[in-house]
Amino acid sequence: MAAVRRTADHGLRLPPLAVDRMRGELPEVAEHVVAAIIDEVPSYTDAFSGPMGETIRNAVQLALGGFLSLASGKRGAEVSTPTAPAVEGAYQLGRGEARSGRTTEALLAAYRIGARVSWREMSTTAVRNGLDAETLVAFAELVFAYIDELSAASVAGHTDELATTGRVRQRRLERIAHHLLTGSPVETVQAAVERAGWEPPRTLTAVIVPESQVRPVLASVSPATIAATEAPDLDESVLLLVPDAHGHRRTALLRTLGTRGCTAGPARPWLEVRASYDRALRARAAGLELDTEAHLVPLVLEADPAARADLRAQLLAPLADLRPGTAEKLTDTLRSWLLHQGRREDVAADLFVHAQTVRYRMGQLRELYGDRLDDPDTVLALTVALG
Structure with a gap:
């Protein structure tokens, strides 16, 4: 001593x-x-x-x-x-x-x-x-x-x-997180759970938390939360796996996370928490914070950026020979026309132009695309590409 x-x-x-x-x-x-x-x-x-x-x-x-x-x-x-x-x-x-x-x-x-x-x-x-x-x-x-x-x-x-005791338990809990995030066999995960004396929940929610905010967040969530300090593909942040934060409890979780710079993936069955983590990672990479479920459209659109870029180039090929300024105006008009379902007045208000200008531009686009602007598959593809 x-x-x-x-x-x-x-x-x-x-x-x-x-x-x-x-x-x-x-x-x-x-x-x-x-x-x-x-x-x-x-x-x-x-x-x-x-x-x-x-x-x-x-x-x-x-x-x-x-x-x-x-x-x-x-x-x-x-x-x-x-x-x-x-x-x-x-x-x-x-x-x-x-x-x-x-x-x-x-x-x-x-x-x-x-x-x-x-x-x-x-x-x-x-x-x-x-x-x-x-x-x-x-x-x-x-x-x-x-x-x-x-x-x-x-x-x-x-x-x-x-x-x-705390260090030993933390190491055992981190082993559970490691197995869950790296796709280990269920038998391996279950064995790690038994060694740690951890009661599996119905769901787990992956939450990426800045290092400086880990302590206050942990103080407000379930004591059974697992803190994974060495999660794959994560730097200068800590991954928390929060049990049973689904349904109305998600609202309480998001209130706790507040403006702390955290990103919460969706609740998933506990053995499938890797899917929640992947979504939180994608949202974080896209600069989206807090609730990934509030950003599903941009997450879907950016799920494969290279494929979306190829789709955009393919669908905008009819505009390739136009002057850049003209091509840009027609692209903006086409996007607004798709999103406003062809309502000319709404498109004009969105683009801050006269309705006649919208009519003129859509005439140009129909000359370039022909009947394809009436084809549901083409409309869907253009909406995804320009959304």
Whole structure:
């Protein structure tokens, strides 16, 4: 442990007789400590049954024994101070308590009770064996400094265990994301899900989030959300796979994403989330943010840019021999005519020209295209090409 040892070089040396008497009472004191903790800290009511209970009892006795060795001035042959095993034991106890699901608040409450009971019983024995008032004060200071040292070690162990557990779980969740996004067999995905202890949802929604916004977004979405920091084809952003954000819940998700620069793909059955991610990627590449479902037309039109460019060139071939300015005006007129279903007044308003100009230009276009402007397949192709 790297913490400053307040018990080091304390200078207190208790009379050997008092130490021997207190050491002889250690098992009884330890049981009194355990009983008080069970009585006063609700989360420890059932904690002392089974292997964990034995571990805690041993930790209490080890701590008390280490303290008496410290107070008597003894040093072990293999450790720098007699408290080292107790500090290590406290650290491991903290890790065990984290695994058991108990909080640091409960752990520190147990230490406070242990300090109170231990001090009451050991000080009584010390006074009974001739400890003077001045030494008793120093004894009290050492007791509580020692408890502070142990409790700090336990809190460090608790914190480290949670961090380790969190890292391990995060790695396992990222393996699920990896398999989902790379097309691994269903059996492989299911095995990763079982290892992570993750409950599969009905749907997953892929959300691309800027790195700076990941923490606030995660704080507002489902705790079962998977954060994939190394998603394929993604730089300077993090992919979140949000469970069951379909139907009316999508509105809440989009409200959370707000103006954070995120892009949310559609909800898809959880094993098919790659499709949601692909759409979010395409939208992001096209400069479209937030809700991909609000941009379906441009996404469809830009799904294959090269094919669309070829289609456009093919369909505008009749205009190829015209002057560029004329070709551009006729192209704009044809596009507006298609989108407004031939309503001349609407086309004129859209292009800011007179209706007669629209009539003239459409006459030119009909000369160039002939009957093809009345063919449904040609109209569809032109709408896609010019949409």
